[in-house]
Amino acid sequence: MALAGNQYLESRFPWIPNHGYVLTLKADRLEELERDLAGNSICSQAIPKIPMAMRRKPMLCFLSTKKGYLTHVARSVVYYAAESGKDKLEIWNLILFAKPVSIARIRSKIEGRQGWRARKAITGGHVSSVAFDLIMAALLQVDPEAAKFAEGLINRSSPPSDTTPNNAKINWAYQRDAVITSLEIAGIPKEQLKIKSQLDENSSDELTSIFDINETVTTIEDLAILQDLDNTNEDWVFVKRQHYPAKTFVNGEAKLTVILANKLPLEMQLGVDLIYVNETMKSVVFVQYKMFAGTDGEDGYRPNDQLAIEIERMHEAAATLAGVATDESCDGYRFGSDPFFLKFCSKLLSHETGSHVPGIYVPVGYWKRLLKAVTRQGVRGGTVVHAETFGKRYFTPTHFIDMVARGWAGTSALQTDVLAPYLRDMLAGKKGVVLAIKSPLPANPMDEDEGLPTHHRVVKPKKPRYPGRKPKTVEI
Incomplete structure (x- = not known):
């Protein structure tokens, strides 16, 4: 079963x-x-x-x-x-x-x-x-x-011999999860990313990204996907000219370019952000990763000074975005004005499947309120947040992916240009950044000349949520 x-x-x-x-x-x-x-x-x-x-x-x-x-x-x-x-x-x-x-x-x-x-x-x-x-x-x-x-349901196996959560292993897992999430948002099969879920113990100490072991990766300056951005804001030129490892994934009419902006070995990185640029929906979403401590996340997460610094940066960017004119178009409508999210997850160093690491997504604005309301204290004092602290007030990965893919979350189309300086500052810093940009594939001129459909998408039936169970019949 x-x-x-x-x-x-x-x-x-x-x-x-x-x-x-x-x-x-x-x-x-x-x-x-x-x-x-x-x-x-x-x-x-x-x-x-x-x-x-x-x-x-x-x-x-x-x-x-x-x-x-x-x-x-x-x-x-x-x-x-x-x-x-x-x-x-x-x-x-x-x-x-x-x-x-x-x-x-x-x-x-x-x-x-x-x-x-x-x-x-x-x-x-x-x-x-x-x-x-x-x-x-x-x-x-x-x-x-x-x-x-x-x-x-009972797992009596012993834990792996090496479960030390060092920076290299954490950042490898974060990078992979960010890329997997980007693929799922773009509607591209995650099987296209043939990267191990965990860092190989025999891997080189000089690895700076999960793409370093992939021979098909190019540098960002070779990619044409960002060419149109040069014509709108010269700040994007800075992004294009950096020699970051990048890889393009294609599925039907969807095209996703993933850029891993790291210049330091994995061991020296401080964490990973995901920046998802949806050119189709003209929106940008930012995700900051945090990990619950303990084997099953039972030790929770302790907010620290580093998180406060990161949120302050987001606050500054949000203040700039707030000054942009309201986008009154249908395409520019969003559920909220907060494009910044935190993802809390456990099982980071034990995740072995091809999907994303299960976790909790919350907007940064809600996180600020929750932090003020938390009264549970840790053994040594200080605030501790557990998965249960969020109750039902969070987005699952499935909810988040669907929401971003459909353009219900993120920045408006009019806010995109002002984000370039913020991205430039992040890419110039010491923190690893995963920048994923989804664009529709250009139409094939030959198809148009012949009067044929531009794209031929093959839609696979969804896998049943409960395999083996007969589907329910709903009479209307």
Whole structure:
């Protein structure tokens, strides 16, 4: 059975639950949770309070949507209390059993001196450590296939031998994620980027970008994609004349040029920004990356002086953009005036798939408000922000990519020219910058002469979100 919201399974770090929970839900409530999973890759349900000692510890959750049967299994954890005075159960990696498993049959197979605890727990509620082991053993006897699904959520593998988050590894992962995100915004298959997700331990210490090992990369001065920018603002000439590694990706009518503006080895870089220039929609978006500390991001993020400096730079740029005349055109309409975003992510050094690193996107303007409202303090004092701090007030990578691709976020068309000095200052600094510029491919004169369509786009059907499940039929 394929997994939904599976970013956590992409980690090479252990996830070993020693207790569990049996959650009984109505079918309509399950549909609501599945919609949350589809959009956020995680959902939550209020439950009676569990022992305080069990909070923040991995917990395998069995779900029952059919009376007398277990129908699903998922990963879960309790971090905080719910507003109703109950506990808030966070759920992800929801898996539907091939067939419902009889609770009565599981109870009949439970054995041992503590069997009474397990037989009581399987009917609903928190499952203690002792009862959890007995239930897992009984499930294996009753339905080996269902037990395999449950066991598949448990990761007992040891962490990699070298997990030191040095600058080189972090910046490699940031660069790759920025490029992957750019490809997905442009609608270009991410498989075109054949770059390992993690920095090879045997790589040269002189690498300055993920493109340094790619022989097809050219320097920016060889690219014609920026030629039209020279005619609008001479500040863009500075960008074009820099000898930065760049690569162009093409898919149908979409053309994306990615520029990795780095002049220092990865080890010496201070971080990576993504600047996405959408020439089609005449918008520019800036993304600053930040990482949650800890194996699973459990240690949160501590705002520091460096972030304050970066936000001040964004504030100065935003103040300049605010002075630009309002764009009254339909193409110039945006949801908001803030083109600056922060992306918070964990699993950075354990991400092994071809997609982007799962994370949380928030506009910088909202981040400023959130920072003032945060009251949770770290062990050593100071403000600490966790993923849970954002609640549902954030954009998932899927939301962000779709929003930028459709031109709902970013600068207006009239603000583009004033951004050149800001980009020049960033490219001249010590920070690594990923500049991605999407442009439509020019029409083919031969096609026009022959009266043929300019482009021949092949639209592949979307992959099902839940492979193996029959699509729902909606009658109107």
